[in-house]
Amino acid sequence: MNRIKGFGILFLLIILHTACKKSPEGATQIYPDPLPPGTFAKGADVSWLTEMEASGKKFYTNEGVEQDLLKILSSKGINTVRLRVWVDPAGGWCNTADVLTKAKRAKAMNMRVLLDFHYSDSWADPGQQNKPAAWAGQNITALKTSVYNHTVAVLTELKNNKIIPEWVQVGNETNNGMLWEEGKASASMKNFAELVLSGYNAVKFVNPDSKVVVHISNGYDNALFRWMFDGLKNNGAKWDVIGMSLYPTAADWATKNTQCLANMTDMVSRYGSEIMICEIGMPAAEAAASKLFIADIIAKNKSLPNSKGLGVFYWEPQSYNSWSGYKLGAFDDTGKPTVAMDAFLP
Known part of the structure; x- marks a missing residue:
């Protein structure tokens, strides 16, 4: 006995x-057990996290208990974080060291990582794709080398700390290419395709199993996506995943989601690509509508044939009190998650 x-x-x-x-x-x-590769990603871009904490921002459960943000998000079903990478940003936020700090915290929570290279010192998006200051005078040949070397350096630093991103974006919302003017797609799709290929090859050199994402916004715009990915394919670029952004309103989210599903389905059929919704958002003041929107786009992404839908990421849900002027978060002004985040629960 x-x-x-x-x-x-x-x-x-x-x-x-x-x-x-x-x-x-x-x-x-x-903490939750580590998730195997291929598990549907319920994600959040939390790139502002360390900067918000340094400014004194705190985060709370719905019951008002102060808690680490990643633990709060995990309790809401989030299993993956997205982290942006800037080359030499003012203040150091989102540089390699800052990214590593956040990635270590995610790993400690058994969360997976989507790494988002902007190839800029600050925001890269459809309206601006500015070269880093250190690359300012480079021609396309030098820029391809810089993209490769920067990508390898960051991924190697993470790998040396036993962090392997499951996905890596080569560029952020590259609707018209990146590293303007040389990499502007409307001026030279060939140049942009070669930059994407440099990033792709760099990722695979360091981490062959990481999936490479090419990301553009307006996931409902099929004509834009066909123009971009036909152009990239015809010019020798490679990718594993097509990434999309989707920022509808409370009034049009159902229509935009239906259009997005049609676009996702076409991308799977046309290129055989997997699909990830890398960014979503809706005003925090419209939390009830946002919950419906999120639940619906998750279901639509999951519905793609042959498990081609990989996941959905909310962009900076923890931003509150209009942090940096941003009002599309999913936390209220007391630092608690809104009902929108419940859409990620199992």
């Missing part, structure tokens, strides 16, 4: 040791 009791106690200790991990602060917390 005593031997049986001893085995029972030993078994319980093993279970507790497996389930409980030490947080960076030393507190014992029970």
Whole structure:
């Protein structure tokens, strides 16, 4: 009987040791088990996190308990984080060291990582694709080398810390290419395709299993996506995943989601690509509509044939009190998640 009791106690200790991990602060917390590759990504871009914390921002559960943001997000079903990478940003936010800090925290929570290279010192999006200051005078040949070397350097730093991003974006919302003017797609799709290929080759050199994402906005605009990906394909670019952004309103989200599904289905059929919704958002003040929108786009992405839908990411949900002027978060002005985040729950 005593031997049986001893085995029972030993078994319980093993279970507790497996389930409980030490947080960076030393507190014992029970985290979810690591997710295998291929698990549907319920994600959040949290690139502002360290900057918000440094400014004194705190985050709270719906019950008003102060808690680490990643733990709050995990409790809402988020299993993956997206982190943007800037080359030499003012203040250091989103540079390699800052990205590594956030990636380590995500890994400690058994969250996966989508890395988002902007190839800029600041925001890159459909309205601006500015070269980093250090690359300002470079021609297309030099820019391809810079893209390759920067991508390898960042991924190697993460890999040296045992962090392998499951997905890597080569460019952010590159509706008209990147690294303007040389990489502007409307001026030279060939140049843009070669830049994408440089990024693709760099990713595969460091982490062959990481999937490369080419990301553009307006996921409902099939004509834009056909123009872009026909152009990239015809000019020798490679990618694994087509990434989309989608920012509808409370009034038109159902229509935009239906158009997005048609576009996603066409991208799967036309290129055989997997599809990820890399960014979504809606005003925090419209949380109820946002919850419906999120639940619907998750279902539509999951419905793609042959499990080609990989996941959906909310962009900076933790921004509140109009942090940096941004009003499309999913936390209220007291720092608590709105009902919109419940759409990610199982």
